[in-house]
Amino acid sequence: MKEQGWKWEQEGGGDTLTRNQNHTRLIWCSSEFHKLLRKIQGIPPIADHTQLELTVVFNACLCLIAQSQFLEAESLLTQATERVPQMTEDGPFASDPPVFWKIALKSVGNTALNPCVMYLLCLQWAIWLATCKLQTIQELQNELLSVFETLSSGVWDEERSASRRMSSDIPLPVMDQRRLIELLQICTFIAQGAERLSEGRSSEALAGLQSASSLPAPRTLISYTHFLSGSCLAHMNRPQMALQCYRMALETDSQCVCALYQSMLIYRQHGNTQAEIQALRLLHSTLMLPSATEASPAGTHLLPSSLLLQSQSLSSLLSVPSALSVLHSLALKCVLHERVAEGVEYYLDLLAALHTEDQHGVHAGGPSLPKLPELYLQAGAALLMARRPADCMALCDEIITTTLELLPKKVVLKEPEECEGETRAACAEVEDGVWMLLWVGAAYLLQGHCHTHLRDWEQAVTTYTRCINLLVKVRFKKRGCQPQIPSADMVGMQGTNLCILQRLKGLSLAGRGISFTQTDQLREGLRDLQLSIQALPEGKCAGLWCGEVLWRLGRKREAVACWEKTWSFTPHFSVQSLSLYLQEPQSGPLLDSTELRCRIEELCPTLSG
C-alpha cells in the first residue's frame, strides 16, 4: 500500500527546512521591528509621526502574535495606543481592556489616525481570539462590527493608496489589513459557534454560522462553518439536514475529514450500513492522501487560521480517529455485513500497515487499536469466513508460536471487586496472562474450525482438545469460595474475560463433539456436545448436533426435546457485538432446521401440530 504523508502535528521532512527558514526570518523581522520601534518611541510622541509609529507597532505586534507571544504583543499594543497624542489628552486610562479600547476609539474620533488605531484594535481582537477570550469579544461586539464595516469598505485603503501615490514614505504593513479583518471576522464566527455548540445552544450557534458561511474567506474556514452548522443540526436531531451541511463542507474543501467522519457517525446511528462503509472507505482514503498544503491567500501566511482557532471545544469537534483505526472499523464492518472478501482485504491492509515502520497516520491520542493478537484473530476469523483456511491457520500459528511460551501455568480469575485488595501490578500481570491464554485458546479454536472446514476430523479433534486443555486451566474465584472451574451461570457481564472463556469453551467442545460425530464416535460426541451446552447454553450448533447424535443413538424423544429447546433459546445479547472469532462457525457441517422439523413431524405429528 502506498502510504503518503497524511500529516498530524508533524511536518514532513521536505518542508521542515522551509518552515525553519520562515521561522528564523520571522524572528529576525520581529527583532528588527522592535529595534525600530525603540528608536521611534525614544522621543516624545509627535503628531506628525504617529501614523508611522502606529504602523511599526502594527508590524511588530503581528510578528509577536505570529510567534504566539500574546502577552508581549498585548502590552505593546496598549503602550503604543497610550502614546497617541489624542489619547494623552483624555487623561488616565481604564485598565479594563474593552473600556480602554472604547475610549481609544472615541478619542481618535474621525481623525486620520482612526484607521491606525482600528488596525491595532484588530490585532487585539486577534489576540483575544487566539487566547479564546470570546467573552471580551462579545462585549466589544458593536465596536468590532463598526471597525469591520469601516475598514472593509475600503475607504481608507483608497485614501492611503492615493496618498502613497503622492509620497512614497507611507509605511507598509506586513500583512494585508483587509485580509486580516476578514480572517478575524470568520474565525470569530467559527470559534463562537463551536463554543455555543459545546454549551448546547445549537440553534443560536447555527444562526451565526450560517451567516458566516457567505463571508469571503479561505476555503478551509468556509468548510468549517458548514461543518459546524452540520454538527448543530445533528444536535438538533435533524440528521438529513446535517448530512447536507457536511456534504457542503466537503464540496467546499475536500480535505475536511471531520465532516466525513461525522457523516459516517450519523449513518452508523441510523443503521445505514452500506453508506457507513462507503463513508469509512472515503475517510480512510482521504486520510491516506498527502495533505495538500493549503495555498494561503497572499499576505496571510503570517497569521495562519490555526493560530486563531485554538479553542478546546473546536479542536474536539474537529478531531478524527487515526487512519489505522478507521481502517480497522472499515474491515470489521465489511466482514460483519456480508462483504467478507472486501473486509479480508482491509484486514490484510491493516496488518501490513502495522508491520511497516512507516508511522504515518499514527498519533498518540484518540481511541487506540486493539492489541495485535486480537487483530490477528479477527483477521483469521475473517479469512476463514472467506474460505481461506490455510491463511487463517498461518495467522493462528503465528499467535500460538509467539505466545505459547509465555502462558502462565495456572490462572485464577477473580471478581473485579476482589482484585482491589491486591496490588495493581500483580493484577495487571494476571490479567495479561489471562488475555494471552484466551488468545492462544481462540487461535486453537480457529485452527480447529479450519480443520473442520477441510473435513480433517482427526486434526480438528486434536486442535480442539488443545484448546480445551488450555481453557480448563483457568479457575474462577468467587468471594469467599475456593477457586473452581467456572460454569455458565457465573457469567455476569458480556465482554468480560470470563464470558469469553465460557464462549471459547462452549465452541471448542461443540467443535470436538461434531468432529467425533463425523467419525462415528457418537458417545464421545454426545459427551462433548452436552458439556458444550452446559458451558454455553445459547450455542445453536451444539444444541442441534446434540439432538442429532441422540437421534442417531435412537433416543428420539430426547432429541426432539433438545432441538425444541435450542430453537426456543433466545440469546440475551446480539452476536454481532462479539468479537469475530467468538462467533459460531458458518463453515462446518450444518444441520438443516426444516429437515429436522420434518423428522419431528414424522415422529409425533401431534406434538408439532
Added chain:
Amino acid sequence: MGNVVLGSYWSKLRRAEFCDGVPTTHPLSTTGLKRRFRPTISHSELRHVCRPARQFFFFVFVVSAMEGRCAVETWAEFGSSGTACTPWLKVGFGTDVLLCTGVDEVYVYSPREGKLTAVIEGPGPVTDLVESPDQQCLYVACASGVYRVSSRLLGSRAGRSPADASPRAGALKLSPESLAFAEEGVLSLLLVGSVLLTLCQRDSSWILTLYRSSDLERLRSVRVPLAVPSETGRRRRPLLTCVQPSAGGVRLEPILFKLLFGIDAALAKSPVVLCGLPDGRLCFLPLRPAGSRLGVLHSLEQPVVFVGASGVADAGRGLARCLVAVGEQGRVVLIESEGGGDRAAFVEGCVPGPVRCGCVDKKRLYYSTGSDLLALHLPEGSPEREGPSVEKSRVTPAALRSPSSLNVCRVLALAEPTCNAAGQVELLGLSARGQLQRITLPVDSEDAGWPKAPSTRGGRSVGDLLSAIGDVGERAAVLKANVKSKNQILRRLNQVLNISFLLAAGTDGEEREKPIGCRATASWSRLLEEDSLTLTCVLDNSSPYVLERGWTLSVAASPLSGPPAAGGQSSSAHFSFPFHSLHPGETLEVSLPLAAAGESCFPVTVSCSLIFSLAGLLGEEAAVLPGLQPACVSLPLNTLTVDWLHALRVTSPAHGKAPSQSSNTSDAVQAFLRLRRLSCGGGAEVAGERERHAASVRVSAASLRDAPALRGCEADAQGGVRSPPRNVGLSLMEWLLSEALGGVTAVRRGDRSALRCSVVHGRDPSGHPVKLTASEVDVAEQAGGREETLTAVEVRVESSSVAAVCGLHHAVLTRVQAALQTAPGRAAPEKRTQGSGLRKALHRAERLLQQIQQSRISGAVGVGVSTGQACQSLLSVYQELRENPLLVI
C-alpha cells in the same frame, strides 16, 4: 565478507580517480596537526617537521608477551581535546575506524593501510555518526543538524594522490548543502532498517525523532520527560542501540524479547530501540506496530554508559541471552529470562566504578574505569534449556563482583570487540591521550573459559569456595554491626520520642509545669573591661528520662522592643549548648551574655528550647532518606523575661550620688558626650542631669497584704516568724528587687541592706542613676457619697533617663499585676469606686488623647512642629499619664 566488499569498494575508488584526474591539492587543514605540535614546535619549524609527522607513524609496543597479559598496540595518535564532549569510536566501512576525540573532526583510520584516510570536519562538535547498511553514506550529527556524507566523496578524498608516496588524508568539510535535516542538538543517532532515529534534549524532555532514511521525511517524534532537571555541566551522551527479535542486528532470545517488549512487538517482529539516558533510565521503543509507545525498562539511577546484549546461548543461532547495562558509578544490570520463561529477571550488581565506557562480547563485559581496563565474566547459558527443577547457572550479584584486570589504563572509548584469526579477542580503544589502540587479549583465558584446565579445576573451585566463604563472613560481620547500630539508633529515637511527648503534652490545655524546664539568674559582671549582664540558665531535668547525647539547649534572647537593627530585623541573639547527657534530677548550667552596659533594650524575652538533631543520630543514613532535610526536632521549653528590675544595679545609699567604681574614664567621656549632645539638641532638656523624669504606681496596701507572693517574702524576711504587718512599702520594694519573676532571679552583690530600705538608689544598664521610692500614701476616695481614705503604696521611679523610667515603670507594673493575680479571690470584694478619681482621670485622659492626636496630626502633615517638638509634647503626655496613676486595688 566485509573485506570483499571493501576490496571492491577500493578498486572502484581507484578507477574513479583515474577517470577524474582531479589535480591533487590537499585541502586538509593543518589545524588538527598544529594543535598537537604547538607546545613543542614553533611555527616556522612546522613546515619542516610537519610533513613526516603527518604520516602518523604507528609504533607497536607490546606491553607484555607474558601469559595472561594484554598486548597493546598503538596505531595512531590524535591528540586529546579536553572538551566537554565524550569521545567515541566506531568501526565502519568494513574495518575502518571512525573516531572523534570530542572536537569538530571525525577521523577515518584504515588499519589495513595503517594510515588516516579521511577527516570529516563539522561546523561544530560532532556528537555521533552512523553508517548506512549499504555503506554508501554516513549520517553525521553535528550541533545544528544531521549531515549526509556520501562515502564515495570520502573515498575520493582518501586516495587523492595514488602516485604520491606519502599517502595523506583529505579533509571533508561538512557544507550546508550536505545537510540532511536541521535539528538542534542531536546527541545520538541510530539507523534501524529504513528508519533513522535521532535523540536530542530540549529544555524539559528528551526527544526521540524518527525519520525515513530514504527521503528523510520526519515520521514521528516521541517525548520523554526529564526525570531530573538537567545539569549544565558535562553533557553526557545518551546511548541508542537496537535489538531484533529474529533477523539482522543484535538478536535477542525470543522469550526474553517477548517478556521485555510485549507480545505486540514480538508478533510484529519489530526491531526495538533501546535508549540509555544520562538520568539512568533504560527506555525502549518498538518500531512496530505503528504507534507503539515508549516504555521504561529499568532505571540504573546513574548515567548509563553502556547498553548491549550478550551471553550467547547457542552459537548456532547467535541469539543473545541477556541484556547488559552499565551505569557510570559501576552499577551493572543483567536482564535475562528466569524460571523457564515466566518472567524477566533483573540482576543488579556493582563493579568498582567509575565506568567510562564499555563493550561486550559473547562471554564478557569489558569496561574501562580510566585507570584500568577490566573484564567481567558474564555467566554462560546452558546449551539447552532445562526444566524449572534444574538449577541453571544463574547470574547472581556476587558473580558481578569479581572483574579481572587487563592492565590497560586510560581508555576512554571502546569499539565492538572482534575476534582475530587466532581466536584472540581484539578491542579497539581510544585513550585519554588521543591514542587509537588495539588491545589484544590473551587467548588462553578466552578460549578455555574461566576454569582453565580440568587438573586445576578442583583446586580452583576450592579456592573460589573459600573466598566466597570469606566474602560471606565479611558481609555477615558488616550486617551484624549494622543491625547493632540500627538498634542503638532505634533505642535513642524512642527516648527522644518519649521526651517529645512529655514536652508536647503541656502545650495544649492549661499551663502546666513542665518536667523539664529552665530557670535563670541575671547578674552583672565585668567582662573584657566592660560591664555586661550575664544570664545564667539552669536546665532542670525532673523528668524520668535521660537527655542523651544529641540534645542541644537552645536559648534565644530577643528584646521585646528595641531599636530596629541595621537589616530591619529585630536583633535577637541565639545561643546553643550541646550537652552530653542529663540524667533525671540533674541540672545543666549555662551562662550567656545578655547585654552589655549601654545597650538598654529591656525587657528581653529569653525562649529556651531543646533541639535534637536527627542528622547527628542517623549520620550517613539521614542522607539516604529523602524527606529528612531539616532533620531536627525542636521542643520549646519555657520563656523567661528579663526586665529592667532584673537589670537594675542597686547601689548603696552612700554611693548613690557619687560615681561608683565602674564609672571609669570612658564612662566620664560618655557622660560628657551625652551632656554635649543634649546641650546641642536644645529645648527643655538643656537642664541635663537636673531634668528628672518620674513615674509612679499606686497599689492599695490591703490588696498587697493579701498577695501570697509578698507574704512569703515577708515571712522569709522575718526569718519565718510571722509578725504583725510591717511596712508594706518596704516589703514590696524588697520583693520587687529580689524575687524571681518569670523564672529569672536577679543576683545583686553587695549588702542586702541596701534593698531593705524604702528608697533604693541604683543605676540602669546605661549607667543613669535611678531612684526607686516606696511610700505609703493615703488616697481619698468618694464612695457612695462618703469620703473614705485608702491606704496605698506608691512606688515612684525617678531618673534622668526617660528609658529607665519607662522600663522600670513597666517592670514594676507587670510584677505588681503578677503578684495580685496570684492573690486568692477575696470572698466579697469591697466595692469601692474611685468615683472622683476616675472622673478626674477620665478628664485627664481625654485631654491627653487630644494632645496626642494633635501631635500625631502635625507629625503626619509634617508642618508646624519639628520632630523634636512633637517628641517633647508626647513625652510630656507620657509623663503626665504616669505622674498621677490610678490606684491599683
